[in-house]
Amino acid sequence: KNEVEQSPQNLTAQEGEFITINCSYSVGISALHWLQQHPGGGIVSLFMLSSGKKKHGRLIATINIQEKHSSLHITASHPRDSAVYICAVRSGTASKLTFGTGTRLQVTL
Amino acid sequence: NAGVTQTPKFRVLKTGQSMTLLCAQDMNHEYMYWYRQDPGMGLRLIHYSVGEGTTAKGEVPDGYNVSRLKKQNFLLGLESAAPSQTSVYFCASSYSGRLGSLYEQYFGPGTRLTVT
Numbered sequence: 001k002n003e004v005e006q007s008p009q010n011l012t013a014q015e016g017e018f019i020t021i022n023c024s025y026s027v028g029i030s031a032l033h034w035l036q037q038h039p040g041g042g043i044v045s046l047f048m049l050s051s052g053k054k055k056h057g058r059l060i061a062t063i064n065i066q067e068k069h070s071s072l073h074i075t076a077s078h079p080r081d082s083a084v085y086i087c088a089v090r091s092g093t094a095s096k097l098t099f100g101t102g103t104r105l106q107v108t109l
Numbered sequence: 110n111a112g113v114t115q116t117p118k119f120r121v122l123k124t125g126q127s128m129t130l131l132c133a134q135d136m137n138h139e140y141m142y143w144y145r146q147d148p149g150m151g152l153r154l155i156h157y158s159v160g161e162g163t164t165a166k167g168e169v170p171d172g173y174n175v176s177r178l179k180k181q182n183f184l185l186g187l188e189s190a191a192p193s194q195t196s197v198y199f200c201a202s203s204y205s206g207r208l209g210s211l212y213e214q215y216f217g218p219g220t221r222l223t224v225t
Binding site: 002004033035041042043044045048086088093094095096097098099100101102 | 140142149150151152153154157159165167197199203205212213214215216218219221
């Protein structure tokens with residue numbers, strides 16, 4: 001069993017829909033990261049959180065430490081949100097990350 | 110600032126050849142990392158460094174060597190390339206900061222390596 005599990009693996013939505021991507025992990029962590037990888041391959045950090053909830057524009061990330069679960073929400077989705085969303089957990093020394101396999105999101109008009 | 114840059118962007122090697130991937134960052138970060146990304150798998154840590162002159166093994170270090178002679182550069186070497194090393198390689202860097210503080214990792218654009 002992977003230490004970091006994401007669901008769903010693939011997601012297709014229509015423009016304007018509310019989207020939720022889930023991440024479950026099995027180890028103790030110091031932080032959880034949500035990353036975005038566009039078709040060109042570049043990876044950017046969206047959120048980094050150790051508790052509660054963070055919001056940036058139409059993106060919201062939440063984490064429940066007791067349940068070892070995090071969600072990434074996208075409100076009013078848009079085709080430009082089409083990307084792979086990756087959950088990663090930080091544990092141990094040197095801020096090392098363990099990554100989920102990603103959720104591929106396609107938003108259509 | 111250029112952030113994190115990687116050289117080259119693409120490379121094709123024959124089995125047994127050697128090469129070095131260069132990662133450079135201009136953010137004065139202490140921590141640097143090399144990952145590989147393969148279809149259907151999450152990014153996996155190859156080697157990492159917590160400072161100039163120091164390196165450590167990650168999850169999948171076999172077949173790779175690294176060096177961090179200067180703080181801003183982190184080199185990944187393949188001494189004898191194998192088809193199993195066909196992958197996309199990403200470098201990342203991070204500020205170390207105070208214990209307990211959270212700092213994001215900044216990723217380079219990736220290097221697509223094919224070993225035939």
